[in-house]
Amino acid sequence: MKALVLFPLLLGLAGWHGSVERCGEDSGAAPPRRERPAQRRAPVPVRALPAGEICVTSGGIKQASRGRMSVDEPKMRSVAPGSSGDVGELRFQYRGATEKVAPLASGQLRRQVGLKLRAQDGCNLVYAMWRIEPEPGIVVQIKHNQGQRVHAECGTRGYRTVSPRRRGQVPVLQPGSEHKLRAEITGQDLTVWADGVIVWEGDLGPEAAAFTGPLGMRSDNVALDVELLADPGKQTRSLAKVPGRCSSVADSD
Numbered sequence: 001m002k003a004l005v006l007f008p009l010l011l012g013l014a015g016w017h018g019s020v021e022r023c024g025e026d027s028g029a030a031p032p033r034r035e036r037p038a039q040r041r042a043p044v045p046v047r048a049l050p051a052g053e054i055c056v057t058s059g060g061i062k063q064a065s066r067g068r069m070s071v072d073e074p075k076m077r078s079v080a081p082g083s084s085g086d087v088g089e090l091r092f093q094y095r096g097a098t099e100k101v102a103p104l105a106s107g108q109l110r111r112q113v114g115l116k117l118r119a120q121d122g123c124n125l126v127y128a129m130w131r132i133e134p135e136p137g138i139v140v141q142i143k144h145n146q147g148q149r150v151h152a153e154c155g156t157r158g159y160r161t162v163s164p165r166r167r168g169q170v171p172v173l174q175p176g177s178e179h180k181l182r183a184e185i186t187g188q189d190l191t192v193w194a195d196g197v198i199v200w201e202g203d204l205g206p207e208a209a210a211f212t213g214p215l216g217m218r219s220d221n222v223a224l225d226v227e228l229l230a231d232p233g234k235q236t237r238s239l240a241k242v243p244g245r246c247s248s249v250a251d252s253d
Contacts, residue, residue, distance in 0.1 A: 116216035
């Protein structure tokens, strides 16, 4: 009798494990399955736009070497009628600050260059800007003013700065240096590259999804030799040109 009592005790002391399954466990379960990271699709192809396909709404551009456009005025705004507003790229040589300096309509003084996406009009669009001064970095803003179209109606109202879920450092711009800025919207997500590296990624939210408009570019107090590249596929509605000026739909923002 003592042997029968001591036998289970001795087995426990010896560390013996039987084949009995513990409650809530499956001895034959496969190891946890690891999810594969989401595959990033290839960038949308873009083509360089000649100056004749770009509608300047503020400031001016001149023909430069290598098929580029020269920007020397403190304020430049433009759109590319007929382009897709979801994808764009700037290839530029940074030449430094402009001789003349102009503050923004808000009174702030900045040096920056960037892309306008889904530029529905002067009151509703998305910006992906490469700020140089006062603080370098990529800044994404949505300007949304429902029911308003031209700058005289909305002014500087309706701006919202979008916080990224992923951010990277941008290169320091030196006079004479060559750079690339690319932005691409997929659904509500925006991805921005600087010199081929992702430096901003985030969700624009539902308001930007309602915008329908072309690609454009903008600069403030920056001298550049620049080339604008756009998606040659899908096109937005055309902004009919009037000799000497652009359609009011492309009103300067």
